[in-house]
Amino acid sequence: MLVLARKKGESIMIGDDIEVKIVGVEGDLIRLGITAPKSIKVYRSEVFESIQLENKQALNVSASFMEKIKKNNKNY
Amino acid sequence: MKINTKFLGSVEIQEDEIIFFEQGIPGFPNQQKYVLLSLGKDLPFLVLQSVTESSLGFIVADPFIINPAYSFELTDTEKSELNIFKTDDVLTYVIVSVKEPFEESTMNLLAPIVININSRKAKQIVLQDNEKYPLHYPIQHMKGSVV
Numbered sequence: 001m002l003v004l005a006r007k008k009g010e011s012i013m014i015g016d017d018i019e020v021k022i023v024g025v026e027g028d029l030i031r032l033g034i035t036a037p038k039s040i041k042v043y044r045s046e047v048f049e050s051i052q053l054e055n056k057q058a059l060n061v062s063a064s065f066m067e068k069i070k071k072n073n074k075n076y
Numbered sequence: 077m078k079i080n081t082k083f084l085g086s087v088e089i090q091e092d093e094i095i096f097f098e099q100g101i102p103g104f105p106n107q108q109k110y111v112l113l114s115l116g117k118d119l120p121f122l123v124l125q126s127v128t129e130s131s132l133g134f135i136v137a138d139p140f141i142i143n144p145a146y147s148f149e150l151t152d153t154e155k156s157e158l159n160i161f162k163t164d165d166v167l168t169y170v171i172v173s174v175k176e177p178f179e180e181s182t183m184n185l186l187a188p189i190v191i192n193i194n195s196r197k198a199k200q201i202v203l204q205d206n207e208k209y210p211l212h213y214p215i216q217h218m219k220g221s222v223v
Contacts, residue, residue, distance in 0.1 A: 039151045041202065043202060047202060054211055055102055058134055059132070059133070065176060
């Protein structure tokens with residue numbers, strides 16, 4: 001991992017077209033401004049982790065419960 | 077070929093029904109081959125079932141039935157990964173987290189599953205606009221709008 005020190009207002013480039021700028025520093029909260037092409041997805045890493053977790057939790061359904069839903073299929 | 081499924085026992089499937097997730101599904105990167113199986117024609121749910129791992133069966137639903145305004149844009153990268161050239165190529169499902177009682181179930185509108193019905197390539201994509209379409213969208217919203 002590359003570690004760089006940056007001050008407020010400074011930025012780094014990732015490749016030719018992704019810029020990450022330090023917009024503000026307030027205590028332990030750092031605000032980043034990210035400029036990237038539309039084809040690059042930018043999201044907090046917790047988002048991907050939360051989706052992995054959600055997928056795992058979605059598997060917690062028993063075959064017998066789905067049977068019950070099929071039988072009580074009046075509202076759905 | 078015959079596969080073992082989570083909800084439907086042993087099921088006969090055709091090779092050309094297999095949907096290929098090149099990167100797997102988040103949380104399950106090693107399982108790439110799935111099929112969509114009906115749970116019964118009256119139910120607005122399907123099972124996205126792994127071909128090789130019977131315990132890997134996700135309940136999925138058509139998000140547009142629950143939220144007709146649901147819409148998102150694929151990035152160019154996603155389009156080329158899935159060989160998508162036109163809207164007609166695409167089928168979208170969302171994963172349902174089934175809870176007991178059923179009314180408390182939610183669906184994941186943040187990360188829809190996009191399938192190219194022609195190339196059979198698929199991916200669970202992460203939408204950037206995550207305030208409008210949450211990870212836990214209450215399924216209650218669909219009451220009255222189906223059947």
